[in-house]
Amino acid sequence: MILHELVSYEFLRVVWWGLLGVLLIGFALTDGFDMGVGALIPFVGKTDVERRIAINTVGPVWEGNQVWFILGGGAIFAAWPPLYAVSFSGFYLAMFVVLAAFIVRPVAFKYRSKREDARWRNAWDWALFASGAVPALLFGVAVGNVIQGVPFHFTDDLHAIYEGAWYAKFIGLLDPFSILAGVVSLAMLVMHGGAWLTLKADGAVQARARAIGSVAALVAVGAYVLAGLWLAFGIEGYRIVGDYTTSGPSNPLHFEVERTGSWLAAYSDRPWIVIAPVMGILGPLLTFLGLRAGREVSTLLFSKMAILGVISSVGLTMFPFIMPSSSDPQSSLTVWNSSSSHLTLFIMLVVTVIFMPLILAYTAWVYRVLWGKVRAEDVTENSHSVY
Amino acid sequence: MEFGIVELSRLQFAMTAMYHFLFVPLTLGLSILVAIMETVYVMTNRPIWRQMTKFWGTLFGINFVLGVATGITMEFQFGMNWSYYSHYVGDIFGAPLAIEGLMAFFLEATFVGLFFFGWDKLSKVQHLVVAWLVAIGSNFSALWILIANGWMQNPVGAAFNPQTMRMEMTDFYAVLFNEVAQAKFVHTVSAGYVTAAVFVLGVSAWYLLRGRHVELARRSITVAAAFGLASAFSVVLLGDESGYNATHSQKMKLAAIEAMWETHPAPAPFNLIGFPDQEARETHYAITIPWAMGLIGTRSLTTEIPGINDLVAQAQDRIRSGIIAYDALMQIREQRDAVDPAVTATFEAHSADLGFAFLLKKYVDDPRQATEAQIVAAANDTVPQVAPLFWAFRIMVALGFGFIATMAYFFWRASFRQMRYPRWALHLAVWMIPAPWIAAEMGWFVAEFGRQPWTVDGVLPTAMSVSALSITEVALTLAGFIAFYTVLFIIEMGLMLKYIRKGPFQDVSETEAWVQRHNDRLAGRRNADAIAMPAE
Numbered sequence: 062m063i064l065h066e067l068v069s070y071e072f073l074r075v076v077w078w079g080l081l082g083v084l085l086i087g088f089a090l091t092d093g094f095d096m097g098v099g100a101l102i103p104f105v106g107k108t109d110v111e112r113r114i115a116i117n118t119v120g121p122v123w124e125g126n127q128v129w130f131i132l133g134g135g136a137i138f139a140a141w142p143p144l145y146a147v148s149f150s151g152f153y154l155a156m157f158v159v160l161a162a163f164i165v166r167p168v169a170f171k172y173r174s175k176r177e178d179a180r181w182r183n184a185w186d187w188a189l190f191a192s193g194a195v196p197a198l199l200f201g202v203a204v205g206n207v208i209q210g211v212p213f214h215f216t217d218d219l220h221a222i223y224e225g226a227w228y229a230k231f232i233g234l235l236d237p238f239s240i241l242a243g244v245v246s247l248a249m250l251v252m253h254g255g256a257w258l259t260l261k262a263d264g265a266v267q268a269r270a271r272a273i274g275s276v277a278a279l280v281a282v283g284a285y286v287l288a289g290l291w292l293a294f295g296i297e298g299y300r301i302v303g304d305y306t307t308s309g310p311s312n313p314l315h316f317e318v319e320r321t322g323s324w325l326a327a328y329s330d331r332p333w334i335v336i337a338p339v340m341g342i343l344g345p346l347l348t349f350l351g352l353r354a355g356r357e358v359s360t361l362l363f364s365k366m367a368i369l370g371v372i373s374s375v376g377l378t379m380f381p382f383i384m385p386s387s388s389d390p391q392s393s394l395t396v397w398n399s400s401s402s403h404l405t406l407f408i409m410l411v412v413t414v415i416f417m418p419l420i421l422a423y424t425a426w427v428y429r430v431l432w433g434k435v436r437a438e439d440v441t442e443n444s445h446s447v448y
Numbered sequence: 449m450e451f452g453i454v455e456l457s458r459l460q461f462a463m464t465a466m467y468h469f470l471f472v473p474l475t476l477g478l479s480i481l482v483a484i485m486e487t488v489y490v491m492t493n494r495p496i497w498r499q500m501t502k503f504w505g506t507l508f509g510i511n512f513v514l515g516v517a518t519g520i521t522m523e524f525q526f527g528m529n530w531s532y533y534s535h536y537v538g539d540i541f542g543a544p545l546a547i548e549g550l551m552a553f554f555l556e557a558t559f560v561g562l563f564f565f566g567w568d569k570l571s572k573v574q575h576l577v578v579a580w581l582v583a584i585g586s587n588f589s590a591l592w593i594l595i596a597n598g599w600m601q602n603p604v605g606a607a608f609n610p611q612t613m614r615m616e617m618t619d620f621y622a623v624l625f626n627e628v629a630q631a632k633f634v635h636t637v638s639a640g641y642v643t644a645a646v647f648v649l650g651v652s653a654w655y656l657l658r659g660r661h662v663e664l665a666r667r668s669i670t671v672a673a674a675f676g677l678a679s680a681f682s683v684v685l686l687g688d689e690s691g692y693n694a695t696h697s698q699k700m701k702l703a704a705i706e707a708m709w710e711t712h713p714a715p716a717p718f719n720l721i722g723f724p725d726q727e728a729r730e731t732h733y734a735i736t737i738p739w740a741m742g743l744i745g746t747r748s749l750t751t752e753i754p755g756i757n758d759l760v761a762q763a764q765d766r767i768r769s770g771i772i773a774y775d776a777l778m779q780i781r782e783q784r785d786a787v788d789p790a791v792t793a794t795f796e797a798h799s800a801d802l803g804f805a806f807l808l809k810k811y812v813d814d815p816r817q818a819t820e821a822q823i824v825a826a827a828n829d830t831v832p833q834v835a836p837l838f839w840a841f842r843i844m845v846a847l848g849f850g851f852i853a854t855m856a857y858f859f860w861r862a863s864f865r866q867m868r869y870p871r872w873a874l875h876l877a878v879w880m881i882p883a884p885w886i887a888a889e890m891g892w893f894v895a896e897f898g899r900q901p902w903t904v905d906g907v908l909p910t911a912m913s914v915s916a917l918s919i920t921e922v923a924l925t926l927a928g929f930i931a932f933y934t935v936l937f938i939i940e941m942g943l944m945l946k947y948i949r950k951g952p953f954q955d956v957s958e959t960e961a962w963v964q965r966h967n968d969r970l971a972g973r974r975n976a977d978a979i980a981m982p983a984e
Contacts, residue, residue, distance in 0.1 A: 131549055132553070146531035166517075171513040172513075175946075219612075315784075404616070423559075
């Protein structure tokens with residue numbers, strides 16, 4: 062294989078950094094509304110039929126949406142092995158909680174309506190609530206931790222070692238800034254779920270989704286702005302110092318990193334990235350107005366814009382850092398030191414370029430087939446075939 | 449065995465993987481059987497086939513969801529519990545996992561929703577295409593997972609990079625067309641097809657025994673027996689192919705399965721049955737078939753198959769060579785920017801054995817300080833536990849031949865005896881339902897337990913692959929998984945049985961008129977073959 066030499070290692074790394082963002086955003090845009098709807102189910106549906114309407118708005122698509130999560134895991138493994146190794150083992154118990162949620166959720170969707178028993182169904186509804194709300198919160202908490210740096214270091218053999226006892230590793234994730242980040246994430250996805258239900262449901266379910274969704278939009282934008290101010294005044298950023306190469310071998314220990322200044326220095330280095338936080342602030346506000354006005358398609362688009370803005374603002378602000386280390390800055394993972402080899406990145410890019418458009422095309426087709434509102438009749442008349 | 453972090457992590461991985469594989473084989477096979485049934489429906493327009501598609505589709509759905517849910521654990525567990533493994537081989541191993549997501553998993557998961565929700569929204573042909581896309585997606589999924597697993601068994605197309613302290617891909621085609629992976633893929637999906645065939649056969653036999661849903665059950669048996677017979681042949685043939693591959697890629701695993709302690713002059717005999725004794729390194733009361741092992745393993749009468757004792761002696765040599773590689777690696781790391789070419793040459797000459805030096809890490813921090821006794825101990829560690837492998841393999845093979853016989857019998861009755869089955873055969877079919885799962889789990893046990901003490905054969909020892917976690921953390925998640933998975937299993941079995949007992953959803957508006965006419969015909973002509981009726 063000589064072909065891969067035609068594309069520079071540095072370029073491939075930046076592309077894969079971008080694709081990492083695409084996957085995370087793809088996950089939040091699609092599975093995000095599943096989680097949001099899950100978190101909303103007990104509140105938007107008072108009767109069994111109403112809850113089933115809410116569930117069936119995502120019923121045919123959650124499985125495909127969840128693949129964004131799994132593909133995210135696989136792509137991090139393939140393109141950023143050190144990141145996969147460090148983050149998944151570092152956030153071990155939190156990852157287990159997320160896994161548990163993602164295992165319960167499919168089962169809850171599938172099994173809830175297979176028995177008539179009201180207690181059975183109510184229990185699964187709360188399982189759906191937890192499996193939506195808990196990961197939504199924890200994803201934000203994880204991002205909050207990454208922004209502040211995570212306490213780990215590499216040995217000379219590149220074994221990743223974590224500082225602190227097991228309970229401190231888990232409870233320690235929940236510092237005030239990270240909780241605030243968790244609130245941003247949870248509120249944003251509840252807003253997204255509300256926007257989805259506004260589009261896919263009508264009547265009482267839609268009315269309640271609009272009411273809760275608009276509150277969530279305001280919470281999201283408030284918490285996001287607060288987190289931005291905190292970042293500006295209360296949290297130190299990281300910086301690579303000394304000579305370094307952007308196309309060298311992926312070994313974090315070859316780099317010198319210092320904790321200094323503010324993350325927001327990125328905005329004077331690359332002023333154009335300000336577009337991300339602007340979308341992150343405007344998005345929820347427009348979603349709020351859209352929900353209030355009862356607009357359906359445009360509201361969902363605004364909500365998507367909010368998610369795009371919020372997630373990309375984190376990545377663009379931290380670039381080239383992916384996961385800094387608070388206890389040993391030199392071990393920090395960056396775009397330049399934690400990717401796969403040149404050849405693997407190239408092969409994975411070729412595969413992605415072929416399959417990603419296909420995936421987007423058939424996913425779009427499926428959504429088109431399923432276009433339209435889920436109504437009470439759809440649930441009651443096809444009781445045996447829907448959730 | 450002392451229970452440390454390595455053993456706990458292994459236990460958790462084995463448990464979650466084997467649990468995952470309770471659902472996968474049925475998904476692999478039933479997706480295809482359902483698609484076949486729907487194809488017949490679209491071609492003949494007979495409502496009974498639509499009913500069959502929907503009924504088996506419902507059972508497929510109940511099973512599918514747990515396959516997906518438990519698969520997520522697998523995708524994330526490498527990073528959670530095996531972080532050094534993830535770092536060390538992620539450059540190669542991660543790629544097939546990600547491609548699986550892109551190429552296969554998206555396909556099956558996106559269309560499976562439409563399969564269940566799209567009956568009224570799609571045309572007949574569109575819905576059929578959706579059913580086939582789900583089936584193709586599931587099967588492609590298995591392809592990529594087995595390419596990843598095949599690489600752990602036979603790590604081709606990769607080399608160690610001293611700068612990054614990990615294995616890196618050098619040849620993607622070699623990884624893709626790894627002979628071990630290809631044979632394993634066909635063997636594994638065939639096992640899935642057999643599982644689904646036995647399942648459909650067993651459930652249908654149960655209906656026939658009770659005289660319920662006779663039309664659905666008889667047709668289902670015909671489809672299952674034909675499909676199952678072909679698959680059972682395939683699973684045994686490709687199993688044989690895997691054994692042949694192991695002769696050159698995983699000699700130790702083959703010798704352990706065979707309990708072959710000493711190298712035997714070619715052609716070696718096959719131990720049909722016996723009692724392997726790990727301590728004494730011999731097999732008691734062995735009943736052997738002359739020549740058979742040589743023929744299966746090498747397909748020749750002249751090639752020797754090395755026994756365990758010789759392989760241990762070879763491992764000692766490789767450990768010594770690995771220590772040289774390790775020493776060179778340490779020098780390369782210190783000199784980083786100005787590496788002496790002589791050191792690089794030494795490293796490259798011995799780097800294939802680097803993994804063997806890592807075996808010493810269990811006894812000593814720096815393999816270069818290892819004593820002779822430690823080298824001998826590490827070489828002995830390369831022998832997996834023989835007796836469990838020996839027995840698991842034999843149970844799997846016996847069941848495999850059992851499937852061929854059962855499927856052949858039912859196929860013969862379906863084809864030449866007017867689909868009439870004696871009650872004993874129907875009872876046998878019902879009792880046989882768990883057998884393919886046992887065979888599949890035994891197969892994975894042989895493949896993975898037989899790979900020990902390595903995660904990647906000859907490259908990375910299991911003991912080195914784990915994450916730096918505390919025992920408490922892994923014990924907590926292990927307990928969590930056990931509790932969680934047990935509850936899910938009870939719920940799943942409960943629903944499966946409920947839906948089997950309930951039988952197909954009676955779509956009266958469609959089928960009543962048809963069944964009426966059909967019964968009239970049967971009454972008019974004794975022994976009338978229901979299948980051979982003209983399309984309605």
